[in-house]
Amino acid sequence: MTSSTIRSGAGDHAVADPGSPAPRRGDGLAALAFLTPSIITFLVFVLAPTVGVLVLSFYNWNLLSDGTFTGFDNFVRLLHDGRLLGVYGSTAYMALVILAVNVALGLLLAVLLETRMPRWLRGLFRLSFLFPFVVSASAVALIWRFLLNKDLGLVNYLLGLLGADRIDWLGSSAFAPVSVIVVNSWKTIGFSILVYIAGLQSIPKELREAAIVDGAGAWTRFWRITFPLLSPTVFFLVVINTINSFQIFAEPRVLTQGGPGDSSRTIVEYLYDRAFGDFDLGYASAIGITFAMVLVLLTAIQFWFSRRWTFYS
Amino acid sequence: MRAIRPGHVASRAATFVILAIAALAIAAPFLWIFRGAFSGSDAELYRLPPTLQAKNLTTANFGLVTEQVPYFRFFLNSIIVSGSITIAQLITCSTAGYAFARLRFRGKSALFAVVIGSLMIPIQVTIVPLFLVMSKIGLTNTLWALIFPGIFSAFGIFLLRQHFLTLPLELEEAAKIDGAGRLRTFAGIILPLSGPSIATLGIICFTYWWNDLLLPLVMISDTDRQTLPVGLVLLAGRFSTGSLGTIAAGITMAIIPVLVVFVFAQRYIVQSIASSGLKL
Incomplete structure (x- = not known):
């Protein structure tokens, strides 16, 4: 598929989309048939559990007996949960750094990949950047648990060659979140790089060539032409990376078990422990509601920002 | 052709150095674990710098993996779960996507808004009631509990x-x-024109569920019914020290098939993932 066929979709999108024309005879029945599989799976596995979260959050519920209604108790508990804010803090810290690394370093690597080079070499670079993305997070985290070992790991060995002291990557509250950040970015940055590459390729060559003719340097060309035209891609990656990095679970689980303390604990891990460690299902559901609210809020903020600075040609 | 300036050469050199360092940083951990899979002792696994001398290497670790955990069972379970979800998703998403793109029916915009809204409620939020639903209908600890929640996308x-x-x-x-009906138009005209988009969804879906750790951890209690990501964690928990080479071998056995598929399907995978940004 070429990017031009994709682009052309944006045009008729506006025509076919909102305030759709009057219902057409026969379409209703067809739509019912086409939508039934999705509607059933949506009702049972998305809507019912979503309603379930809301209901459960008003109950004290463990796995052994059905719950008792406790009103707003779980929400009052949220306010008094000393750990919750700390866990949100670690989650946000790790998520935002991962987001920044993927969006910024990903852009740098994608732009560098545009340099003239043999096809096979470009292919090899692309391949190596993307490969960790398709490997499971638990395998990735297990590998890095070896590499980040304080006394025997490869990372500290290499740092030692440079003359640095050994770092307690997994056992200190300063570096445990850094480890999660490094490992997650290492795994996911290839996705951002690839999306950037596609975005860069969809920018008309003539624009950049015209700028060269006008004598604009590489730096000016990038910030005046490439970056503005790339802003929808940047926005897409900011949204996707935010949502994904706030949902991290496997890396801290395998690398650090969220510790030491809660320094590398994510909100999903905290929810998981309350639900399936303590069997405190009602309270875990209340945590889930806060998490959904955070995601909705973040998405809303990003869309609000995008109106201001995203440039659509 | 423009004249080659010294600054130009320097910036080209810097470009390749940065790219090479990045590629090496990605490749090295894999190469390290592959080599570690052949090490006979913990000391050998952690030997720095690593050596490739044959006298220190052994293939015994791979046998130990399958002795310690039902490794091939994990693998099969992962394939069944990710494969079923992918097939089911391709069917439900293509039919629903077509209805929203082409059919005119009452309540369409409202329904579509609901679909888009549900993007913001990930499975991590609903995992608790999902577990209760599954346990009420008696599906916990079966692969169905991993397949059903993945179908709607x-x-x-x-x-x-x-x-x-x-x-x-x-x-x-x-x-x-x-005189072709809607279904015939869809199956005979629309679908054949949609290969790349369907492949994109298939690859993204398969990768996601192949890698998922949370759902199997919550739903499955029997070792025999676990998927590969949890299986690896189980394997790692079984040996904390003493035979770390076995853990490395287990990880290697999980990665090599993915690497093979990846190398063969790379064009498709690269293109699919790259275009997912353009399509949205």
Whole structure:
């Protein structure tokens, strides 16, 4: 598929989309048939559990007996949960750094990949950047648990060659979140790089060539032409990376078990422990509601920002 | 051709150095674990710098993996779960995506808004009631508990709807004049034109569920019914020290098949993932 066929979709999108024309005879029945599989799976596995979260959050519920209604108790508990804010803090810290690394370093690597080079070499670079993305997070985290070992790991060995002291990557509250950040970015940055590459390729060559003719340097060309035209891609990656990095679970689980303390604990891990460690299902559901609210809020903020600075040609 | 300036050469050199360092940083951990899989002792695994001398290496670790955990069972379970979800998602998302792209029916915009809204409620939020639903209908500790929650995909519906909107309307009009019903138009005209988009969704879906750790951890209690990501963690928990080479071998056995598929399907995978951004 070429990017031009994709682009052309944006045009008729506006025509076919909102305030759709009057219902057409026969379409209703067809739509019912086409939508039934999705509607059933949506009702049972998305809507019912979503309603379930809301209901459960008003109950004290463990796995052994059905719950008792406790009103707003779980929400009052949220306010008094000393750990919750700390866990949100670690989650946000790790998520935002991962987001920044993927969006910024990903852009740098994608732009560098545009340099003239043999096809096979470009292919090899692309391949190596993307490969960790398709490997499971638990395998990735297990590998890095070896590499980040304080006394025997490869990372500290290499740092030692440079003359640095050994770092307690997994056992200190300063570096445990850094480890999660490094490992997650290492795994996911290839996705951002690839999306950037596609975005860069969809920018008309003539624009950049015209700028060269006008004598604009590489730096000016990038910030005046490439970056503005790339802003929808940047926005897409900011949204996707935010949502994904706030949902991290496997890396801290395998690398650090969220510790030491809660320094590398994510909100999903905290929810998981309350639900399936303590069997405190009602309270875990209340945590889930806060998490959904955070995601909705973040998405809303990003869309609000995008109106201001995203440039659509 | 422009004249080659010294600054130009320097910036080209810097470009390749940065790219090479990045590629090495990605490759080295894999190469390290592959080599570690052949080490006979913990000391050998952690030997720095690593050596490739044959006298220190052994293949015994791979046998130990399958002795310690039902490794091939994990693998099969992972394939069954990710494969079933992918097939089911392709069916539900393509039909629903088509309905939203092309059919005119009452309540369409409202329904579509619900689909888009559900994007913001990830499975991590609903995992608790999902577990209760599954346990009420007696599906916990079966692979069904891993398959069913993955089938509905708002992302997939949206992705395919966007693609269907790009297809020229005339094609369908022509089919309609020929008297083809909606289903025949969809299966005979629309789907054959949508290979790349369907592959995109298939690859993204398969990768996601192949890698998922949370759902199997919550739903499955029997070791025999676990998927590979949890299986690896179980394997790692079984040996904390003493035979770390076995853990490395288990990880290697999980990665090599993915690497093989990846190398063969790379063009498709690279293109699919790259275009997912453009389509949204």
